[in-house]
Amino acid sequence: MEGWGRYPRHDSEVMDCRLPEKLSESVASRAGLIARGNGRSYGDAAIGERSTLMCSGLNRMTSFHSIDRSLTVEAGVLLSDVLRAFVPRGYFPPVVPGTKFVTIGGMVASDVHGKNHHRDGGFGDHVSELKLVVAGGEILTCSRTSNPELFFATVGGMGMTGIIAEATFALRSIESGWIAQRTIATENLGDALKALQQTEGATYSVAWIDCLSQGASLGRSLIFAGEHATLDQVGGMPEADRFSVRNAAKISLPFDLPQWALNRTSIAAFNELYFRAGTRKSAQTSLVHWDKYFFPLDGILEWNRLYGRRGFLQHQCVVPARDALPVLSGILERFARSGKGSFLAVLKKLGASSGMLSFPMPGYTLALDLPVTQGVFRLLDEIDELVVKAGGRLYLAKDARQSRHTFEAGYPRLNAFKELRKVTGADRHFESRLAMRLGI
Structure with missing residues (x-):
């Protein structure tokens, strides 16, 4: 068995349960479940x-x-x-x-x-x-x-x-299934953090980061602030379109891409085009279908095959707001120097949580995808040290390799x-x- 990142893999007996009344029987009959x-x-x-x-x-x-x-x-x-x-x-x-x-x-x-x-x-x-x-x-x-x-x-x-x-x-x-989206283009990470702070009054706010930009452009971003569109904003749109549910994705990756397909050059080219396209939209509010706004990657079935058969890791951390700029800058600098860029790099502002092992804490979370390659584990260990020192932690639902030390330091x-x-x-x-x- 494996998770969505396809790493690691482990043998496990598989049991199926389709009736609620059978759950108790399944639980009582097994340990290590x-x-x-x-x-x-x-x-x-x-x-x-x-x-x-x-x-x-x-x-x-x-x-x-x-x-x-x-x-x-x-x-x-x-x-x-x-x-x-x-x-x-x-x-x-x-x-x-x-x-x-x-x-x-x-x-x-x-x-x-x-x-x-x-x-x-x-x-x-x-x-x-x-x-x-x-x-x-x-x-x-x-x-x-x-x-x-x-x-x-x-x-x-x-x-x-x-x-x-x-x-x-x-x-x-x-009132509709559309999101009124405002795009803000920022030239560096510091401006991106300020923009997320300024848009915290919006219901939805998220930043895409160019994780390969360096120097004065380190962490240049597109911030997408959104609200559920009102009746006035969708105008005379027919009700069928106002609440439309799009058909299932028709694009699928039928095979694993070779590892050389996602490299520094291809990711840098994608990031440049994406940033320019977002910058052109930054002066206006646009209507975006809820599916595209919240779930852009769901448009490609089995998109995890982009990273090849060896799989990929997602590193998602959260650090307190007081140290966010130096810590996240340090993370992005290490990624940029390594050349192990991620075409999906997301930054969000988080609040507190109530679950005993819940991931969110007041601060900023950064998520990056990385193919499993030689040297990636050492790079992530270095980044974990920055996160721990800042009093942050990693998201268990995304984790596949953090150490016990990193985990124990992050969950009080x-x-x-x-x-x-x-x-x-x-x-x-x-x-x-x-x-x-x-x-x-």
């Missing part, structure tokens, strides 16, 4: 040390209440299914990550964040109740008032407290999480490769 949704965590978080329980078959939406907009779904429901069902009805999820091909259970377990974390927090902040299958097979209701410690350990807990069977969360009302509530795992018996029952690697 972890749940797996649609396999979109990048590293080894959804690979069981001994057994992996496939939960994508638990894909039913069970109730929706229009008064408080609360939706209850089984954990294997895909975010794309929620969008397809509810955008035409004028509703949108409160938080979405960079792909819609994730399960709701995975979104809870990773406490995913989106382009609106600076205002609205992570997905877990909008979950009101969970059904959790714990060690031994008992099903517990968890919320902020019922089993609260287990609730906050499960949000962001990467499946290590039990199997999420069901989740209830609130949708937001929208780790000991409390381990103790809860011990008390509930989860430490003897739920075990992913990530948990083994990091000693959770």
Whole structure:
């Protein structure tokens, strides 16, 4: 088995579960188990040390209440299914990550964040109740008032407290399925951080960074600030177009690209064209379909094949705002010097989080994709040192190789999480490769 980054790989017994009532039986019959949704965590978080329980078959939406907009779904429901069902009805999820091909259970377990974390927090902040299958097979209701410690350990807990069977969360009302986007072009990282600070009043805000620019242009960026477009902004658009759900992606990579295809020259050329195109749009507000704004990479199926059969790593860190400029500058300088550029480099402003192992903290997060090549691990170890020294941490849902030292330095509530795992018996029952690697 492997994650979306296709690194690392590990043998694991695979079990399938399609009925909620069978979850308890599956849990009680195995140890060394972890749940797996649609396999979109990048590293080894959804690979069981001994057994992996496939939960994508638990894909039913069970109730929706229009008064408080609360939706209850089984954990294997895909975010794309929620969008397809509810955008035409004028509703949108409160938080979405960079792909819609994730399960709701995975979104809870990773406490995913989106382009609106600076205002609205992570997905877990909008979950009101969970059904959790714990060690031994008992099903517990968890919320902020019922089993609260287990609730906050499960949000962001990467499946290590039990199997999420069901989740209830609130949708937001929208007047259209379009995003009114304003683009700001900045010439360096310092200006990009200022622009993100200035656009924190926007519901959505994210920056694309040219990670190969150097010198005075280090970290030049395009900041995309967005709001759900109002009726006035979509004008006389027919309702079918106002809430349209686009067809599934028709472009797919049928084979792995050779590693030489993504090199410094090709990435630099892409970055230059992309920056120029964004700069031309910076003087105006444009309407962008929600699918393109939130999930641009979903337009290419199996895009992870861009990096070749050896796979790729995503390094996503968050550092406190006070040290963001020198630390992120140091990271980008090392990337630029190494020539290991990433055509996808994303910068966002984050707020606080409530999950015991949730990734977000007040500050800035930078995500970079890198093919698995000789020397990449040493480079990332050097960057981890900068992050740890600044009091930052790495995102577990993206991680495939950080050291225990880096992990333990970044998560101050780790000991409390381990103790809860011990008390509930989860430490003897739920075990992913990530948990083994990091000693959770």
